[in-house]
Amino acid sequence: AQKITQTQPGMFVQEKEAVTLDCTYDTSDPSYGLFWYKQPSSGEMIFLIYQGSYDQQNATEGRYSLNFQKARKSANLVISASQLGDSAMYFCAMREGRSNTGKLIFGQGTTLQVKP
Amino acid sequence: DAGVIQSPRHEVTEMGQEVTLRCKPISGHNSLFWYRQTMMRGLELLIYFNNNVPIDDSGMPEDRFSAKMPNASFSTLKIQPSEPRDSAVYFCASTQDRGLFGNQPQHFGDGTRLSIL
Numbered sequence: 001a002q003k004i005t006q007t008q009p010g011m012f013v014q015e016k017e018a019v020t021l022d023c024t025y026d027t028s029d030p031s032y033g034l035f036w037y038k039q040p041s042s043g044e045m046i047f048l049i050y051q052g053s054y055d056q057q058n059a060t061e062g063r064y065s066l067n068f069q070k071a072r073k074s075a076n077l078v079i080s081a082s083q084l085g086d087s088a089m090y091f092c093a094m095r096e097g098r099s100n101t102g103k104l105i106f107g108q109g110t111t112l113q114v115k116p
Numbered sequence: 117d118a119g120v121i122q123s124p125r126h127e128v129t130e131m132g133q134e135v136t137l138r139c140k141p142i143s144g145h146n147s148l149f150w151y152r153q154t155m156m157r158g159l160e161l162l163i164y165f166n167n168n169v170p171i172d173d174s175g176m177p178e179d180r181f182s183a184k185m186p187n188a189s190f191s192t193l194k195i196q197p198s199e200p201r202d203s204a205v206y207f208c209a210s211t212q213d214r215g216l217f218g219n220q221p222q223h224f225g226d227g228t229r230l231s232i233l
Contacts, residue, residue: 033219035221037221037224043205043226043227043229044224044226044227045207045209045224047221047223050221091159101147101164101166101171101213102149102166102211102212102213102220102222103147103149103161103164103172104149104222106158106159106161108158
């Protein structure tokens with residue numbers, strides 16, 4: 001069974017608007033962490049934001065924020081004021097607490113295109 | 117600080133040849149991961165090490181693939197013999213695991229783009 005599901009293979013957004021990229025996860029571990037990565041066309045994987053399962057508040061990093069809904073097991077990435085440079089593939093990933101090696105489980109990714 | 121360093125950045129070789137990909141993790145990191153990325157299969161975890169010991173190699177496609185981590189600052193992924201279907205981008209990533217509540221992300225190298233003709 002898929003542990004990380006990203007249901008949107010591709011998304012479009014107008015420059016300067018906000019966009020939400022969906023991510024749902026499945027785990028029975030009460031302790032886990034959720035990560036988002038960006039992969040631009042140049043290929044590198046860039047860490048964006050982290051949310052811990054016990055964190056009381058949604059994580060924010062600049063224009064990135066995480067809409068964490070624990071009961072629904074969703075951790076959607078919100079990008080505000082989209083820029084052309086945000087065009088990339090975005091991956092959601094989960095680290096289960098029982099893992100003591102830092103292993104991440106990745107989703108299939110969502111390709112975001114920002115239109116001028 | 118230096119990030120994860122992979123070499124070579126690009127490799128083009130003929131089918132049947134041995135290919136060796138190299139990775140230097142970030143100093144102080146105790147876990148190292150090898151991934152393969154293709155359009156068809158996405159990002160796949162091949163193998164990972166913790167404190168230089170292989171933990172899970174269930175993602176290694178077949179016996180033609182092998183990986184070693186002789187010390188904390190170096191790892192190799194070897195394909196012998198190589199086949200055209202091995203063409204992909206191979207990433208190495210490292211992290212400093214800090215136990216149950218670890219929030220450390222994996223840091224990725226720039227990848228090796230491998231083409232087998």
